[in-house]
Structure formats: structure tokens, C-alpha cells
Amino acid sequence: MSIIETKIATDIESYLREHENKQLLRFITCGSVDDGKSTLIGRLLHDSKMIFEDQLAAIKKDSKKSVDGEFDLSLLVDGLQSEREQGITIDVAYRYFTTDKRKFIIADTPGHEEYTRNMATGASTADLAIILIDARHGIGTQTKRHSFIAKLLEIKHVVVAINKMDLVGFSQEVYEEISRDYLAFAKELGLSKDIRLIPLSALKGDNVVDRSLKSPWYKGDTLLHVLENIEIANDRDLVNFRLPVQYVNRANLDFRGFCGTISSGIIEVGDSITVLPSNKSSKVKEIVTYDGSLEYAYAQQAITLILEDEIDISRGDVLVKSDELPDSGDTFDVNIVWMSEEPLKKQKEYFIKRASILSVGTIESFYYKTDVNTLERQSASTLNLNEIAHAKLELQSSIAYDSYSKNKAMGSFIIIDRITNNTVGAGMIVQKSQDALKPNKASEFPEFEVELNALIRKHFPHWQSREIF
Amino acid sequence: MLDTTRLTHLKQLEAESIHILREVVAEFDNPVMMYSVGKDSAVMLHLALKAFFPAKLPFPLLHVDTKWKFKEMIEFRDKRAKEEGFELLVHSNPEGVEKNINPFVHGSAVHTDIMKTEGLKQALNKYKFDAVFGGARRDEEKSRAKERIYSFRDKNHRWDPKNQRPELWNLYNARTHKGESIRVFPLSNWTELDIWQYIYLEHIPIVPLYFAKKRPVVQKDGVKIMVDDERMPIEEGEVIKEEMVRFRTLGCYPLTGAVESSAQTLPEIIQEMLLTKTSERQGRVIDSDSAGSMEKKKMEGYF
Numbered sequence: 001m002s003i004i005e006t007k008i009a010t011d012i013e014s015y016l017r018e019h020e021n022k023q024l025l026r027f028i029t030c031g032s033v034d035d036g037k038s039t040l041i042g043r044l045l046h047d048s049k050m051i052f053e054d055q056l057a058a059i060k061k062d063s064k065k066s067v068d069g070e071f072d073l074s075l076l077v078d079g080l081q082s083e084r085e086q087g088i089t090i091d092v093a094y095r096y097f098t099t100d101k102r103k104f105i106i107a108d109t110p111g112h113e114e115y116t117r118n119m120a121t122g123a124s125t126a127d128l129a130i131i132l133i134d135a136r137h138g139i140g141t142q143t144k145r146h147s148f149i150a151k152l153l154e155i156k157h158v159v160v161a162i163n164k165m166d167l168v169g170f171s172q173e174v175y176e177e178i179s180r181d182y183l184a185f186a187k188e189l190g191l192s193k194d195i196r197l198i199p200l201s202a203l204k205g206d207n208v209v210d211r212s213l214k215s216p217w218y219k220g221d222t223l224l225h226v227l228e229n230i231e232i233a234n235d236r237d238l239v240n241f242r243l244p245v246q247y248v249n250r251a252n253l254d255f256r257g258f259c260g261t262i263s264s265g266i267i268e269v270g271d272s273i274t275v276l277p278s279n280k281s282s283k284v285k286e287i288v289t290y291d292g293s294l295e296y297a298y299a300q301q302a303i304t305l306i307l308e309d310e311i312d313i314s315r316g317d318v319l320v321k322s323d324e325l326p327d328s329g330d331t332f333d334v335n336i337v338w339m340s341e342e343p344l345k346k347q348k349e350y351f352i353k354r355a356s357i358l359s360v361g362t363i364e365s366f367y368y369k370t371d372v373n374t375l376e377r378q379s380a381s382t383l384n385l386n387e388i389a390h391a392k393l394e395l396q397s398s399i400a401y402d403s404y405s406k407n408k409a410m411g412s413f414i415i416i417d418r419i420t421n422n423t424v425g426a427g428m429i430v431q432k433s434q435d436a437l438k439p440n441k442a443s444e445f446p447e448f449e450v451e452l453n454a455l456i457r458k459h460f461p462h463w464q465s466r467e468i469f
Numbered sequence: 470m471l472d473t474t475r476l477t478h479l480k481q482l483e484a485e486s487i488h489i490l491r492e493v494v495a496e497f498d499n500p501v502m503m504y505s506v507g508k509d510s511a512v513m514l515h516l517a518l519k520a521f522f523p524a525k526l527p528f529p530l531l532h533v534d535t536k537w538k539f540k541e542m543i544e545f546r547d548k549r550a551k552e553e554g555f556e557l558l559v560h561s562n563p564e565g566v567e568k569n570i571n572p573f574v575h576g577s578a579v580h581t582d583i584m585k586t587e588g589l590k591q592a593l594n595k596y597k598f599d600a601v602f603g604g605a606r607r608d609e610e611k612s613r614a615k616e617r618i619y620s621f622r623d624k625n626h627r628w629d630p631k632n633q634r635p636e637l638w639n640l641y642n643a644r645t646h647k648g649e650s651i652r653v654f655p656l657s658n659w660t661e662l663d664i665w666q667y668i669y670l671e672h673i674p675i676v677p678l679y680f681a682k683k684r685p686v687v688q689k690d691g692v693k694i695m696v697d698d699e700r701m702p703i704e705e706g707e708v709i710k711e712e713m714v715r716f717r718t719l720g721c722y723p724l725t726g727a728v729e730s731s732a733q734t735l736p737e738i739i740q741e742m743l744l745t746k747t748s749e750r751q752g753r754v755i756d757s758d759s760a761g762s763m764e765k766k767k768m769e770g771y772f
Contacts (some may be wrong), residue, residue: 012740024478093614094607096660103478124637247495251524261488290519298474302487339635414640421644423634
């Protein structure tokens with residue numbers, strides 16, 4: 001019986017108290033079919049004792065059906081019947097496991113060429129990415145593609161799992177060469193500053209959960225140790241308060257609560273808030289939850305706010321602190337991942353869903369598209385399935401926004417076809433369109449007046465001054 | 470203040486589920502919550518009460534009654550409806566009731582298909598719901614691991630695993646044409662342990678069948694079936710024994726195996742769950758019909 005099992009058996013109450021305070025870490029695993037990705041996930045689940053006996057019996061039974069006859073951990077994770085028969089993973093699958101320190105959600109995304117959209121999907125909610133490299137082959141096209149998408153979706157932490165080290169005799173030179181190559185490439189790409197490279201063997205278990213005796217030269221942490229200990233709380237923005245209003249709760253004639261999930265920042269009772277886009281202001285009277293009212297609330301909490309004044313607020317509005325106003329605009333430079341068989345057409349109207357607001361917008365022009373295999377920029381007139389472009393988006397109405405790199409909820413959107421209703425693309429706001437700013441250079445106001453206006457709007461929003469350009 | 474701005478994993482799961490519940494109510498015209506009376510339903514209901522507090526639930530709960538549920542489940546269901554004041558809709562497939570569909574006679578596949586899958590589709594067609602909350606979790610079974618939180622269903626309530634809408638961030642696509650619907654799974658990211666731990670921490674009421682007690686059971690095909698009423702056939706050689714048992718999952722009593730247990734409190738249940746490494750759906754006869762059986766049932770419109 002392990003130490004944990006003994007604890008569960010002898011003192012379940014204290015075990016539960018410890019597990020109450022665990023954190024949640026979401027990560028994605030990227031690699032091709034042959035990199036041993038499914039085996040790695042199977043290994044994490046198996047070695048952290050998350051496999052139940054009946055599941056193990058089922059895969060042992062299925063292992064007999066496969067050619068090599070060996071007990072196959074990857075069968076634990078290859079989900080749907082149809083794809084198990086094909087021997088490939090074709091869609092994002094979510095897996096769960098837990099240790100003493102954290103609960104983990106894995107987005108298991110396929111590495112096949114045609115499935116960029118699946119990786120973008122998995123990456124959209126990930127705190128961390130594990131990028132698998134086959135030690136025998138080093139950095140390949142897929143490694144570059146996965147890293148590019150990780151960068152595009154702004155994943156804050158990257159772990160490069162140099163797998164199949166058993167097949168290169170746990171060679172330190174191989175590890176160091178791949179590490180050097182990768183870090184050089186990552187720098188060029190502008191990828192996260194937090195990159196760790198771990199030599200491991202998913203098949204044999206080396207450096208996954210337990211340190212391997214075969215790589216004494218490796219002084220870093222095991223994969224599980226990194227997953228359990230990496231600091232993610234600081235990835236959140238606790239300064240700029242943003243609450244996209246989801247729903248107005250009218251529980252009775254006297255109750256009007258504004259419900260939503262705080263996407264960033266902290267709010268306290270008594271704080272002055274501004275409603276965007278109406279620019280009306282009020283103060284927080286109460287922060288209501290089922291478990292009692294709160295003095296303050298912070299990012300990721302789902303709350304209901306009651307304000308001092310009766311002002312008109314509806315779904316789609318954003319509540320912000322009056323001294324932390326975001327910018328507004330209707331034309332943006334954006335990155336787009338296209339996810340539909342039917343190409344993205346310029347000037348075609350699509351629904352754009354950003355936080356709780358559904359608006360209509362068009363792609364006015366493409367600046368360029370990026371080939372995910374070569375990372376070369378090319379000109380574009382349309383965008384096909386699994387292609388990625390930098391483009392100009394024009395919305396029919398102005399929205400308060402933050403750039404995606406500053407605030408994921410305020411800067412991300414999905415694109416919905418107005419006829420089929422399918423989700424056809426995903427996008428990230430980079431900035432207010434530089435093109436759109438140019439015409440305003442011929443301003444009718446002196447520069448000083450424009451600056452003063454901006455200053456007043458920022459610090460005295462309750463004056464409700466009109467914006468001038 | 471910075472030290473107290475971290476959510477535990479359960480609080481984070483709770484917040485994400487509340488977000489989903491509110492999103493659906495804001496964007497759909499006619500949502501409903503499937504209420505199976507089990508522990509996952511209990512958690513989903515609790516989260517809904519939190520999401521819309523202090524208001525009452527802004528949608529009804531639907532129970533598809535196969536007429537073979539445990540008696541205690543029906544009593545519990547009606548008690549909870551009264552306590553929380555929610556609107557409860559109960560539907561049983563009238564054709565199945567008329568033909569007296571019986572899992573002991575017709576087998577689990579026919580019973581589930583007619584009373585559960587067909588019954589559900591009838592209820593959805595009758596009330597024209599455009600969004601249906603379900604308590605399924607991705608960790609329950611392999612085919613569920615790829616399920617979206619908003620799972621699109623065509624006019625015939627079918628799920629097409631090859632043609633799912635991409636789902637990014639917490640942006641959900643609620644657009645549907647007339648007759649189409651979305652099944653919504655607010656508990657997607659919860660695991661069995663999370664559910665039990667949350668029930669424990671939040672003092673959520675659950676059906677007493679989850680706790681061990683002396684109950685009359687008969688061994689049938691290696692599974693302990695509880696004698697819940699007089700409809701249960703006792704074959705030659707079968708003996709009714711009073712045993713200390715409980716249920717890890719609840720459904721139709723003839724299709725739900727009891728497990729030997731002495732766990733009478735929530736910590737004891739969690740302890741037992743963590744130490745017995747048998748995953749929870751094993752007690753359900755329905756899953757072991759054939760490899761990938763859940764995937765097939767889902768494509769046909771079963772939750």
C-alpha cells in the first residue's frame with residue numbers, strides 16, 4: 001500500500017482537507033502519432049494511479065488485438081471506436097488526473113497536419129503546453145507548427161518532452177543538441193520565456209513521474225514535478241477589472257443583479273464602476289453569491305453585482321473600474337485560425353462572439369497568412385481550413401476591448417457562419433487597426449485638445465465627455 | 470489581498486459551471502435541465518441554484534421516468550422539487566408503458582432504447598426545448614472524453630462525433646436552426662472524486678441508496694440486483710439475501726448492480742472509492758453490451 005493509500009485508509013478526513021485546497025492546471029499535449037503522445041498520457045495516468053482495474057483489464061484485452069502483443073498504454077487514451085480502429089486520434093479529447101498537489105485537465109490534441117484547429121482548440125484554455133519531440137529525429141516540421149500555435153494562443157509555459165530517450169541510449173549529446181536547436185528556434189519565434197526541456201521515455205517511464213537512473217547528467221525536474229509545481233497563479237491579471245455582463249438577474253421587483261465571470265482584476269464593495277459602451281457610472285453596492293455576500297471578488301469568480309444607481313445595463317455590456325478604462329473600437333488587427341471546409345471570404349458578414357456579446361463583422365482585408373510548416377508569410381485573398389492569417393476585422397458596432405495578449409477573455413472571439421450556424425473560425429485581437437487610425441490623423445482638433453480629452457475621459461469618466469480624435 | 474485571490478480546483482470548477490448555466494439561460498429561449506435524480510444531477514441542480522440566486526430556477530427540470538427506477542429515487546425527486554420550488558416535468562414513453570416494456574423480459578438494450586432514449590426524444594419534441602442540460606462528465610467513459618460542453622444535435626437528436634463544432638476558450642456557440650438543439654454539459658470537467666468531494670463540502674442532499682444499508686439482493690449474472698418491488702422475477706436457484714450494500718451509480722433497479730459496502734458516511738464513500746479501483750460505470754449493465762456501446766447509443770440520441 002502506498003503512503004497515499006495508507007493515509008486514505010487511516011485518516012480520510014485529513015486527506016479530504018488536503019485535497020480541498022488543490023489547484024487546477026490545464027495543459028495540452030502536442031505531438032504526432034509516432035512521438036508517443038498517447039503513451040505519455042497513458043503513463044501519467046497509470047503512474048499517478050488513475051487507472052481503474054476494469055479499465056486496465058479492458059486495455060489488456062484490447063492489447064491482444066494489436067500487432068505487437070505488448071500491453072499498450074496508449075489504448076487508454078485513444079477514445080472513439082472509429083478512430084481506435086484507424087489507430088489515430090482525430091479530435092481533442094480531455095483527460096483528468098489528480099495528485100496530492102493538483103488536479104489536471106489534459107487536452108489531448110492530434111498532431112496530424114489537417115488538424116491545426118484541434119490544437120488551437122486545446123491550446124485556448126491551456127496554462128501549459130507539452131511539446132513532444134522524438135529524440136531520434138529532433139525538431140521537425142510538426143514541432144515548429146506546434147510551437148507556432150502555442151505562441152499564437154499565448155500559452156505561458158512550455159515543456160519540451162524529448163521522448164524515446166531509451167532509443168538513443170539516454171545520450172546527453174542528443175539531449176543537448178535538441179535543446180540548443182529548440183531554444184534558438186523558440187527565441188526566433190518569440191515563444192514563452194518559460195521553456196523547460198526534459199529527456200524522457202514515456203514507454204519505460206524514465207523522468208515522467210520518477211527520476212531516471214539512466215540520465216544522471218540531467219539535473220532538472222521530472223515531468224510530473226514540473227506539472228505539480230509550476231507557478232500559474234501569477235499568469236492572471238489582477239489589476240484591470242473586467243466583468244462582461246452575461247445575464248441580468250431580476251429575482252424580484254427590487255432586485256437587479258448583473259451576473260458574469262470576472263475575467264480579470266479585483267472588485268470591492270464601494271468601488272466606482274463604468275459601464276461600457278454607454279459610459280455610465282455607478283458604485284458597487286453588493287457582491288451577491290449563494291454562499292453570502294462578499295467584500296471583494298477577483299478574476300475567475302462567477303458573481304452577481306448590485307449597483308447603487310439604477311442604470312440601464314444589459315448582456316454584452318462590460319463593467320470596468322472607473323480608473324481602469326479599456327480602449328474601444330470597431331476595427332481591429334486580428335489573428336485568425338480558420339476551421340471550416342468552406343473558405344473565409346473577405347467582405348462576407350459573419351457573427352462574431354466576443355465574451356458575452358454577439359455582433360456582426362467582416363474581414364476587410366488580409367495582411368498575410370502564415371504557412372504553419374515553414375512559418376513563411378504569404379499574401380492571401382481567402383483563408384482555407386487550418387490556415388492562419390493576420391487580417392483586418394471590422395465590426396458593425398464598437399466594443400470595449402483589450403488585446404488578447406493582455407486579456408484573453410476581452411481579446412478572443414469565435415466566428416460563426418450566419419447561414420449554417422457552424423463555428424468556422426477563432427480569432428485574437430492584436431490591436432486597434434492601424435489603418436483605421438490613419439484617417440483620424442487629419443484631426444479637426446489641435447493635438448493638445450485631443451490629449452486633454454483623453455486624459456479627462458480616463459480620469460473623470462463620470463463627466464461623460466465625448467471622445468474626440 | 471493577493472494571497473486570498475486564488476480559487477481551489479473545486480471553486481474553479483464551480484465558477485466555470487455557473488458560467489455555462491448562465492450563458493445558456495441568457496442565449497436560449499426554452500432550456501430544460503435533465504434530472505436523473507443521481508449524484509451528478511444533485512450537483513448540477515445545486516450549481517444552478519447558485520447561478521441564479523436569489524431567483525428560483527429559470528427553467529424546469531425533466532425526469533424521464535422509465536417506470537423501473539428505484540422507489541427511493543422517486544420519493545427523493547418529489548421531495549427536492551417541493552423543497553427548492555422548481556418546476557418538475559415527468560415523462561414516460563406511453564407506448565412503452567402500454568406494452569409493459571420490462572428489462573427482465575425484453576433485456577437491457579430494448580428497455581433502454583424504448584424507455585430511455587425514445588422517452589427522452591418524445592419529451593424533447595413535446596416541449597420543443599432548444600437547450601438541454603445533462604450531468605454527464607468527460608471522465609465517465611471514453612466516448613465522452615471528446616464531447617463538447619455545448620453538444621450540437623440535429624432535428625433527430627443525433628450526435629455526429631465527426632462533425633462537432635470547435636469549442637474555444639469559454640465561448641460557446643448557441644446558434645441553432647428550428648428543431649435543432651444543444652445538449653449542454655456543465656459538469657464536463659468534473660471527475661467522480663470532484664463530485665463526491667463537492668457533495669461533502671457543500672452538504673448537498675443525495676438519495677440514501679448511495680449509503681450502505683442492509684438491503685434484499687439477488688445475484689443475477691454475477692451482479693447483485695436489489696429486490697425493489699414485486700415485479701422482480703426470482704428464478705429457480707436464486708435466493709434473496711439481506712446484504713450490506715450500496716450503489717455507486719443509480720438508474721433502473723434491474724440494471725443497476727449493488728456493491729458490498731459498509732460506507733455509511735460521505736468520507737467513507739470517498740475512502741471506498743479511492744481504495745477500490747473499479748471505475749464507476751462498471752455496475753451498469755448498459756455499458757458492457759459491446760465495445761464502444763456508449764458511442765453508438767449517443768449517436769442514436771441517448772444522452
